[in-house]
Amino acid sequence: MKTYFFGDIHGNAFALEAVIQHYQQIEPDSIYCLGDLVGWLPFVDRTLTRMRSLNLPTVAGNHDLMVAGLFPDHPHQLDRMQASAYNSGLLSTLPGALDYLLSLPLFIETPQMAILHHSPFHLPSHGMTPAITHFNYLDEAALSGCLEAWRSFPKKLIVSGHDHIPAVYELVETKRMPNMKDIRIHRPAAGQSLTISLNPGSRYWVKAGSVGGPYRDDVFAANSVLLDSGAQTLTLFRIPYPLAPLRRDLSNNRYCRNLKTLLPYLDWERSC
Numbered sequence: 593m594k595t596y597f598f599g600d601i602h603g604n605a606f607a608l609e610a611v612i613q614h615y616q617q618i619e620p621d622s623i624y625c626l627g628d629l630v631g632w633l634p635f636v637d638r639t640l641t642r643m644r645s646l647n648l649p650t651v652a653g654n655h656d657l658m659v660a661g662l663f664p665d666h667p668h669q670l671d672r673m674q675a676s677a678y679n680s681g682l683l684s685t686l687p688g689a690l691d692y693l694l695s696l697p698l699f700i701e702t703p704q705m706a707i708l709h710h711s712p713f714h715l716p717s718h719g720m721t722p723a724i725t726h727f728n729y730l731d732e733a734a735l736s737g738c739l740e741a742w743r744s745f746p747k748k749l750i751v752s753g754h755d756h757i758p759a760v761y762e763l764v765e766t767k768r769m770p771n772m773k774d775i776r777i778h779r780p781a782a783g784q785s786l787t788i789s790l791n792p793g794s795r796y797w798v799k800a801g802s803v804g805g806p807y808r809d810d811v812f813a814a815n816s817v818l819l820d821s822g823a824q825t826l827t828l829f830r831i832p833y834p835l836a837p838l839r840r841d842l843s844n845n846r847y848c849r850n851l852k853t854l855l856p857y858l859d860w861e862r863s864c
């Protein structure tokens with residue numbers, strides 16, 4: 593059984609097409625999207641139309657919910673707010689787009705795994721409306737505060753996106769209270785895929801990285817993940833996609849081309 597994951601597209605319709613071509617070659621049994629379809633790049637109308645046509649099981653990301661107007665951003669995220677406002681205006685012209693984003697679940701579970709945008713240990717309580725604080729990034733202190741809950745979590749595999757840096761966090765089996773030394777972090781090298789074999793005693797938290805960026809590890813490639821439960825392996829992919837059409841279309845967008853976070857897309861060759 594092969595299961596494919598990708599997310600954090602962020603309106604990058606060009607990277608999305610590369611990922612679709614990639615998984616069509618693999619022919620997985622199931623495919624999940626990890627949220628943040630929108631936010632940042634100004635090609636969200638194309639991206640959302642394409643994603644809705646694929647009809648994949650998809651969880652909501654913080655950008656999806658902010659763009660749809662469910663909650664405001666942190667006050668200091670001025671660049672992100674400008675991109676969200678542009679995205680929201682653009683999607684308001686696309687029938688049903690904002691309602692679709694609001695309809696996405698925060699959490700999908702299968703018998704084997706939990707699939708969500710951020711963290712199963714920071715979800716809002718049942719019936720509570722999400723806020724941006726439910727999506728605060730997991731620094732080492734926050735992660736260490738989750739270890740006990742992670743060890744007793746009913747699913748041995750968690751798959752999420754959100755932080756845009758691809759990695760597999762492995763919590764090795766221990767009879768005592770776990771600490772950060774019990775976590776092994778597996779990261780793909782720049783421009784290379786990484787396959788790891790699953791240890792039956794370990795728990796895994798897969799951070800799928802980002803399809804469309806912004807690329808916080810400075811590796812400009814679409815990231816995705818394959819779980820092969822027959823082979824008991826996880827593979828993190830780094831998929832190249834064409835730069836020229838993205839730069840052309842972003843250069844022609846007089847508003848978004850000035851957003852600081854988006855400038856590296858226009859200077860990609862130097863960023864590489």
Ligand SMILES: [Fe+2]
Nearest residue numbers: 600628653754
């Ligand atoms: Fe994201």
